[in-house]
Every structure is written in structure tokens, then in C-alpha cells.
Amino acid sequence: MDNLLRFRDDEPHEEPAVTLDAFLEQSDATAVRLEAGEDARLLIPHFGRLALVEVSFPRFRDGRGYSSARILREAGYTGELRAEGDVLVDQLLFMRRCGFDSFAPAQPLDLDVVKASLERYPNVYQTAADRSVPVWNLRHG
Amino acid sequence: MYKYDRFDQEIVDARVDEFRDQTRRRIAGELSEDQFKPLRLKNGLYLQLHAYMLRVAVPYGMMSGRQLRMLGHIARTYSRDYGHFTTRQNMQFHWIKLEQAPDILAELATVEMHAIQTSGESIRNISSDHFAGAAADEIADPRPWAELIRQWTTFHPEFSYFPRKFKIALTASDNDRVAALSHDIALKLVPGPDGEIGFCVHVGGGMGRTPFIAKLVRPYLPPQHLLSYIAAIMRVWNRYGRRDNIHKARIKILVHDLGAEEFTRQVEEEWQLMLPTEPPFPQAELDRIAVQFAPPPFETGLADTIDPAAAADPAFARWLTHNVHAHRQPGYAIVTVSLKPPGGIPGDITADQLELLADLAERYAFDELRSTHAQNVVLPHVRKADLHALWQALDAAGLATANVDLVSDIIVCPGLDYCSLANARSIPVAQKIADRFADYDRQKDLGELKIKISGCINACGHHHVGHIGILGVDRKGTENYQLLLGGSGAEDAALAKITGPGFDEDGVVDAVERTIERYRQLRTEGERFLDTYRRVGFEPFKEAIYG
Numbered sequence: 257m258d259n260l261l262r263f264r265d266d267e268p269h270e271e272p273a274v275t276l277d278a279f280l281e282q283s284d285a286t287a288v289r290l291e292a293g294e295d296a297r298l299l300i301p302h303f304g305r306l307a308l309v310e311v312s313f314p315r316f317r318d319g320r321g322y323s324s325a326r327i328l329r330e331a332g333y334t335g336e337l338r339a340e341g342d343v344l345v346d347q348l349l350f351m352r353r354c355g356f357d358s359f360a361p362a363q364p365l366d367l368d369v370v371k372a373s374l375e376r377y378p379n380v381y382q383t384a385a386d387r388s389v390p391v392w393n394l395r396h397g
Numbered sequence: 398m399y400k401y402d403r404f405d406q407e408i409v410d411a412r413v414d415e416f417r418d419q420t421r422r423r424i425a426g427e428l429s430e431d432q433f434k435p436l437r438l439k440n441g442l443y444l445q446l447h448a449y450m451l452r453v454a455v456p457y458g459m460m461s462g463r464q465l466r467m468l469g470h471i472a473r474t475y476s477r478d479y480g481h482f483t484t485r486q487n488m489q490f491h492w493i494k495l496e497q498a499p500d501i502l503a504e505l506a507t508v509e510m511h512a513i514q515t516s517g518e519s520i521r522n523i524s525s526d527h528f529a530g531a532a533a534d535e536i537a538d539p540r541p542w543a544e545l546i547r548q549w550t551t552f553h554p555e556f557s558y559f560p561r562k563f564k565i566a567l568t569a570s571d572n573d574r575v576a577a578l579s580h581d582i583a584l585k586l587v588p589g590p591d592g593e594i595g596f597c598v599h600v601g602g603g604m605g606r607t608p609f610i611a612k613l614v615r616p617y618l619p620p621q622h623l624l625s626y627i628a629a630i631m632r633v634w635n636r637y638g639r640r641d642n643i644h645k646a647r648i649k650i651l652v653h654d655l656g657a658e659e660f661t662r663q664v665e666e667e668w669q670l671m672l673p674t675e676p677p678f679p680q681a682e683l684d685r686i687a688v689q690f691a692p693p694p695f696e697t698g699l700a701d702t703i704d705p706a707a708a709a710d711p712a713f714a715r716w717l718t719h720n721v722h723a724h725r726q727p728g729y730a731i732v733t734v735s736l737k738p739p740g741g742i743p744g745d746i747t748a749d750q751l752e753l754l755a756d757l758a759e760r761y762a763f764d765e766l767r768s769t770h771a772q773n774v775v776l777p778h779v780r781k782a783d784l785h786a787l788w789q790a791l792d793a794a795g796l797a798t799a800n801v802d803l804v805s806d807i808i809v810c811p812g813l814d815y816c817s818l819a820n821a822r823s824i825p826v827a828q829k830i831a832d833r834f835a836d837y838d839r840q841k842d843l844g845e846l847k848i849k850i851s852g853c854i855n856a857c858g859h860h861h862v863g864h865i866g867i868l869g870v871d872r873k874g875t876e877n878y879q880l881l882l883g884g885s886g887a888e889d890a891a892l893a894k895i896t897g898p899g900f901d902e903d904g905v906v907d908a909v910e911r912t913i914e915r916y917r918q919l920r921t922e923g924e925r926f927l928d929t930y931r932r933v934g935f936e937p938f939k940e941a942i943y944g
Contacts, residue, residue: 317435317518319558323635326555330674346419346428346436353554366427372418377411379404381548383676384555391404391548392682 261359261370262336263352269308269336289340296324300331309333310360313341322354329355329385345369349377355385398459398765399544399689401509408551409506412513416440417499424496439557441489441515442498446817449493451501452515457525457543457567458486458768458775462755465766467508469751475501480751482736482744484576484808484859485564486524486768487515491815513551518559520550520631525567526574527767530690531777533725535569537586537594541687542623543567545678549624556631560638561646563631564603575770576886578602578611579862581648582630587617595620600630600660601652602890604856609649610890612657614664622668625675629668633660692726693763693778699728700782707785715799715837716788724777730784732762732776733769734791735798735806739835742824743809744772753794761787770886771808773801803840804848804913805831808859812852812869813876819852821869821876822902826850829906834913843913846926847886862886864927865912866893867905878905882912882938883930894935896942908942915941 262268271287279288280298287308290296299306309328311321325337336358339351343361348370351359359365380388401409416436423433441452453468460468468488472480475497476490483489493501505511515522525543529535546565550556556563566577569586577583583599596618602611618626634648652660708714722731734754737743746754754774758766761783762776769775779787791797800806807830810816812823827850834840849863853870860866866881877899884893900908913926915938920929930938 316432317558318640319518319556319560320636320640322555322558323632326632330671344432346432347558350552350554350557369418369422373415376415377552378407381408381551382553391408392679394404395402395685396679396681 259359259361259364261361261365263357264336266336268358271308273308273310290321290324292318292320294324296327297331299328299333303331303333303335306333306335308336308338310338310340311356313339313343316342316344316347318342322350325351325354325356326385345373348373353380353384353386353388398461399540399686405548406506406509409509409511409513412440412511413499413502413506416502420495420499435517435558437498438517439514439519440498440502441487441512442493442495443516444817445491445815446813447815448491449495449498450489450491450815451493451498451512452483452487452489453505453510453512454515454522455486455488455510455768456547457523457529457540458527458770459540460766460768461508462759462764462766464508464510465751465755465758467504467510469748469755471501471504472748472751478749479745479747481742481811482746482768482772482774484770484772484810484857485515485522486527486770487522488768491811516562518561519557519563520553520559521562521564523547523550523565523567524575524580524770526570527769527775528574528722528731528777529569529767530692531724531726531729531731532570532572533723534572535586536588537569538687538690539567539569539586540690541683542584542586544686544690545683546624546627549678555628556635559631559635560640561643563634563648565627571888573886573888573890576859576862576890578890579604579608579859579886580611582627583611584623589617589619593620596623598626598630600664601649601657603647603649604859604861605647606644606854606856607650608856608861608892609653610892611649612652612660614657614661621677621680622672624678625671626664626668628675629664629671632671633663633667637663693765695726695729695778696780697728699780701727703781703784712792712797712799713785713788715841716797717784718841719799719801719803720797721784726778728781730779730781732779732784732787733801734774734776734796735800736773736796737800737806737831738795738798739805739831740828743807743827746774750794750796753790753796757787757790771806773806799837800840802845802847804834804843804846805840806847807831808847808849808863810851810853810857812850812858816852818855819869820854820871821852821878823850823852823858823867823869826867826869826878826902826905829902830909833906833910843917844923844925846913848909849884849886859886860884861892862890863893864925864930865909867909868895870899872899876902878902880905880908880912880942882935883927885927889927896935896939898943911941912938
């Protein structure tokens, strides 16, 4: 976890993430790891005890995790949402917009490039899971 | 035509900066080619056989004279004095150097153009009717919706790492001029039960090695739900589309595997779940965009005729017959500029020609141009009184070929002359067919006949939906061509059927000729090739081709 990059003010969650099956079986688990093909909606009844969801990106080109993140945030999940695996700097902005607020990349990221990537676009065209206001709202107040 | 405001401009400028940084990191070795490839593809930059190729987006095919002049400048400065219009209404330039790509994007941004999402596993440039705003047969102008979709799909954070590419087409007429049903999503503006105009939604069309005609998913979608419904379709596919096999990754495979009914059920279920948190677009935004597509200041009271003295010129008369179409405004006409001259490369246009078309659009067509999926250019609003002068100017530049929708108006991919995916050359086949049928009277006699040629199974040349399709394959190291019959990319969409064993280059041209001669024997008066084929079936043609 040396590469962990967080955009949250709370302390990192200490408990290890367990598999989805294990999480659903163990009523006291508080952290879960979601593989790319697994259904994020299965977690919705358990938000009360859930502090960390780690979404796996086996390859950076595998975009299923973006939908997992949107589904969790749309359903009201407010805990830590971590992208783990083949997480690269050029995908970070979209991940942030989909609701990820922590990152565990397999390879360390250049923090200067991270900062530039996240700050480059002054405007966005869509509502997403972040606080960015889409331009159609800026245009019409 | 849509004009960028400062928000649009800032986004495109930021993209230039981002791509410049990504290119720098690639050249410095900070990004591997594996990591860089999807990034450059999302910006339309392909590595081809001889050099890079840059595909510039032409959203729903609309361009101004200023933009065309910039494309001419780029052709001259960074390529080899020409560009190429694609079957998605875009323009691509061959012979590009990687290190110059960011500079090209910076130049494009000065005229409100870009290369965003013209390739890669993302939502591609939206295509729409090249006669929009001019055609008499549309029920509403599709362009405000196309622009709304363009913006909303630009850098969509959830839908930028799809299983495969994703293409949307939008029409507003019963006459489909965009091959809509060959798209991942085909949207058609239709009246709803209460008279409001919304969308009929088809999903899962496509070409490639497994072609499908898109299937009906929703007969009527109220307009305010357009974006959330598209999002639901894309989310179902993003989650459940196949990622284990690139050839089975398109949404058409998911729709086919699930069946249209089950796919629709999943989309509707997802949509209901998304609706509470997916705010609709503000009506004021659609209104803001729509104002920019208001009709140009047409003159009224113009004579709705063409000067008979000029029309006595047979060459002009031919052009009027094939390249000029009815406009909704009396006194005006729609002009198609054919980029299929004898001996030319279909879709290619020189820098000089681009600049000339820019001048002519400004002088005669309210500064508007359209690119078509058939790789031609349209001047949508021309006074009938100006047609002769326009024709003379086009003719002097080799742009007045009178062959729209005739046998020599062939759609063709770049093929093995350029493309690293191709198995066979496609351009020379098109040239030989056009040459074989060069005689105008012969072409005219054959009437509407759409030949489409692809140099490999990826089907960029739309061979599956050609009245006559040709597919180039590699057979034991030599180029071989399969012939297909009976496809259509129009409102009567159909997939063409392979005739049998393939041919060499000259052999396939001969086979096309035998096919066409059989059609001439079988047709009833005024019957198109496609209609004859549908009436008599496959066998008489097969017999003619193989004897």
C-alpha cells in the first residue's frame, strides 16, 4: 500500500478487504474487494457496515469498474471507494468523476502528473459522481 | 451551425494540452506503447503501414468554409496535400508524424475542431443526415439533438473504457441517409402518442466480421429521457459485454446473445434504477443549441426553376439529374459534390479543392458544408439561380462528376494501400469498376446501384450493406475478393449474401459486370438492381457469375 493515494480526510480503513462472497457470508466484515465482473448492486443492502470497497482493475482498459463505482455512489454509498490494480495516471480523472476517492495503483504514480491531470479540464459536459457542475448548468445558471 | 462558447473552447484547448503532455511522456519513454495506444486512439491517431494517420472529427458531418480551409492547410502542411473523407463523415490525414500531432490539434482547435473520440474503445463521433435542415422529408431538425449528444458523450467518465468502439447515428426522416441501422445505437426522431417528437431506438447493428441490423428496443422514448436512456444502454453493455474476445465485444453480440427482448428488459431495468440520479438535460440548453441551427436567411419569392438555356448543356443537365436534390425552400436546391471522379480515390480531396469548396460554400451556400457517409460533400442550400455558376466552378476543379448513387459512386475503405489491418487493396478495385462502367449512358441506364468495398473483414467499406459488396481477403498470401449481393444501408436495411468462391482483382470486376448484365436482362422497367435482386432472388445471379 506504499502507492496509496487518498482524497479523503478520514483515516485509512485498517481491516483487509475480503472477497464479495466472503463479505456476503460474514456479517461483521467491513471491507470488500469487488472483481471486475462482480455485481456492485449486491452490496447495496450492506452499506451500513461497509467502510471500504476496493474495485479491481485487472487491466486499465477494462472499464467495468467505472460502472461499479457509479452504481455504488448512485445508491448512496459514502465510504471509501478504492481503485486497485492497473490504475494509471491518464485514467485518474474519469475514476475521480465516477466516485473513486482512493487509489492503490500497482505502479507508483508521478504526483506532479497526477495533479496536472486532475486539474487540466476546467469544465465537464456531464453530471457524474463528483461535484463538478456540467456546463449546461453553468450556461443556464 | 453550432458555435463554441468559452466552455466548449476551454475543453478542446485542454485536450490539446493533455495530448501534448501524453505525447511528450510517450517520446520520453514514461508511457509504454501499450499504455499510449488507447490514449492516442481516443484522439484519432492510428499507426498505419507507412506513418501515423490522424482522423479529425466532423460532428454529424457539418463544416464551415473556415474549417474546410483549415483542413486544407493541414493537408498541405502536415500531410501530402490531400485528406480523405471517411464513412463516419470524418476527415483523415495520412502521413502524419507523431511529434507534430499535438500541433495539428492546436491548429484545429482554433477553428472549433478536434479529433476527440474518433477512434478507440469510446463513444465515436455521432453521425447524422447530411441533408438535415434542408431536406423536405424530415420531421424535425436532428442537429440540435446531435450536438447535445456530442457534448454529453465527450469525455464521459463512465463510458470511456468500453469493451469496444461505440457508434451512434441519428435520423429524422423515413429516408435513411446515414446507414443508421448499421450502428450500435440508431436513433430516429418520430412522433409520439401525444404528438410530441421523441425517439425510436434500435440497438445492436454493426458491420465487422459478424454483421447485424440493429434491433428495435423502444418504439418511442420521450425526448427528455434521451441521455439517461442512452446511458442505461451503455451501462448494460459496459458491464456485461464480452471483453475476452475483441471480435465478440461489440454491443451487437450482447444483443444477439441475450436476444432483443431480454436485452431490452435489462436496459429498461437499469434505466429505472438510474433515473432518480441522472438529471435530465435542461430544456434551456436544447433551446440554446437549437437557435444555432435556425434556417439561414433564405430569400423568398425566388423562381423555383433552372435557366433552360444553361440546362441545355448536356454536361450540366447530367449533373442536375444526379447531384442536385430537392430542397424544402422554394428556389433552393441541395448539391452533392462527388468525390468519385474517374480514376480518383473515393473520398480523397486535395488541399486546393478543400479551399475551393470553402470559397464556394461561402459564396453560394450560406457557408455550410456537409460530409456524407458515402464519402462525398454536400452544399445544402444553393439558390437554383446559382447552380450553373457553381457547377462551372466545380467542373473547373474536377469536382463536377455526375454520378451520385450510380455504379461509380463507390464507398471504399483505404485498404492495403494504407491500412495495417487490411488483407487486400480496395482502392484499385473501385477504380477498375468505375473505369469499366465509365460510359455515362451505361451508368445512367443502370440507375441507383450502390457498390461498397472493404479491404478486410472489419468492413470499413460497408460491404455488408452494398447492393453489391466486395470483401478483400488474404488467401494463401494472395489478394482475393469475395462478391456479395443484396445488401442495403438505407431504410430497407439488409445484409448482403456472399455469392461463392472469390476472385482475383480482375476477376471480381468481371463478376460485377456479369452480375449487372444479368440484372439488365431480368429487370422490369424502372426497377433498381436491389429490387430486381429481391424479386428474383440469389440464384439467377449466381448462375450468371459462376456459369
